[in-house]
Amino acid sequence: MPRGRRGSRVSVLEAGGEEEAPPARSQCPQQTQAAEEQILLRGIFEIGRGSCDVVLSERTLSWRPIQPERPAGDVECDLLCKEEIIELKDIFSVKLKRRCSVTQRRSGTLLGITLFICLKKEQNKLKDSTLDLINLSEDYCDIWFRQFKEILAGFSNRPKSLKILLNPQSHKKEAVQVYYEKVEPLLKLAGIKTDITITEYKWHALSLLQECELQGFDGVVCVGGDGSASEVAHGLLLRAQKSAGMETDHILTPARAQLPLGFIPAGSTNILAHSLYGIPHVVTATLHIIMGHIQPVDVCTFSTRGKLLRFGFTAMFGFGGRTLALAEKHRWMSPNQRRDFAVIKALAKLKPENCTISFLPANSSQDVLEKQVQGPPKSDSSDQWQMIQGQFFNVSIMAIPCLCSAAPAGLAPNTRLNNGSMALIIARNTTRPEFIKHLKRYASVKNQFSFPFVETYTVEEVKVHPRNNPNGHNQEEGGPHETASESSFPWNVDGDLMEVATEVHVRLHPRLINLYGGNLEEVNDSNVTCNCL
């Protein structure tokens, strides 16, 4: 049974897009609100170890232990009789509770009703819990059970049917186990139908999303790491463009994705899930999906020479791109080994990229919704573009904060999931020890940007134009015997390797996709270390 402080609400969820949010309350909120609400049912159930007076009203379920009468002012009695409350929006399932023998199965002796509740724990963590309302009367329980069912059916934001895409190769190949052990039981409990595809090769999810029937699904869920999550988001957005009859090569104002997307973290970094849920926790992610917590999230398009390469949320060029390229070449190593090895090797071979970066600063006076309606600014006609040229160790362009265990405040702590702008973070050429110091700061609470060689900007568009060829020679000189990947630069887009030879144009599109996830609490965790630095 969920136990809050006596007299307090057992759990309070801050749902991102929950449509049934309670109105603002003044002092002594629970009691005042409960008193104001229309009572739907009132009765006696055993909860915990005693009989309780239980009241079901429009938004809350409250109960108070029934005590024998005592003299007025009996403090002990007052304490024991304090009311407990849960909000109905925190309930995600209701079942009749029966004592069943092996042979009885369905029609065992009725014991009462079990409510399944989503509890908010510390630091953004959600947990499922149960509350048993014990009463042996079939008729009595039936009335309450049907009332709870009706209440649950009223939460129209909650998905009833989900398309699940599962990458069996993520991290240490545990995605299938994670799904069947932790996710599926909760989805079943919530009565959500699922259709599962286990991907068989890279880009399988993408091609499937171009042709599969999505009618009848309320959302798509990806079980895997950042690469898979980003591939699915890209696939959903490409599909939306096709459905809207838009050309997918040259997109200026993309159509929004038609279905919300959820991520179950089963990868090695899980930056997307971490940024959405505040914690890379499987049950938390599943409960956000079940509860229908939805928020619109900004997305970038990456294009070169006017041609769309892909949709994504984050990108790193220079050190970040080269580290991923090295890690990908060593896929046979374990994920942690491969990441540490790639970071160390990329640091050993560290050399700056000679490039020109032009960017369009974000218009801070414009409202995000206004930006969404207007679409992106007319790039070429704008006179607000700024340009910097030089040698850079790393260029990060991030539409979301990018929380991860190595950077608990985020790789881009100053941006938000849907603030209509991106963070452009540039680390100019410096000494290797200074650059390492900057990288190490991500793990601490100290400001990772307070270095003379680091610059941050809030932008809407960025163009990165490399002037060297990928091996450090001047781009104009070219190289007669270059292979495809030798002549292109590695970009890390959401943990996925993207190789491009020329300028990349990154453009932000506010609130282009709905993702499952709630509002987050800030986490101040300074006890984080990076193994390899």
Ligand SMILES: Nc1ncnc2c1ncn2[C@@H]1O[C@H](COP(=O)(O)OP(=O)(O)OP(=O)(O)O)[C@@H](O)[C@H]1O
């Ligand atoms: N069956 C499969 N075999 C090989 N690769 C696959 C398969 N299914 C999906 N993929 C690809 O695997 C890539 C990496 O997967 P994913 O991102 O889920 O795991 P990860 O690399 O361990 O995690 P992270 O990106 O968080 O570090 C994705 O780009 C995806 O396209």
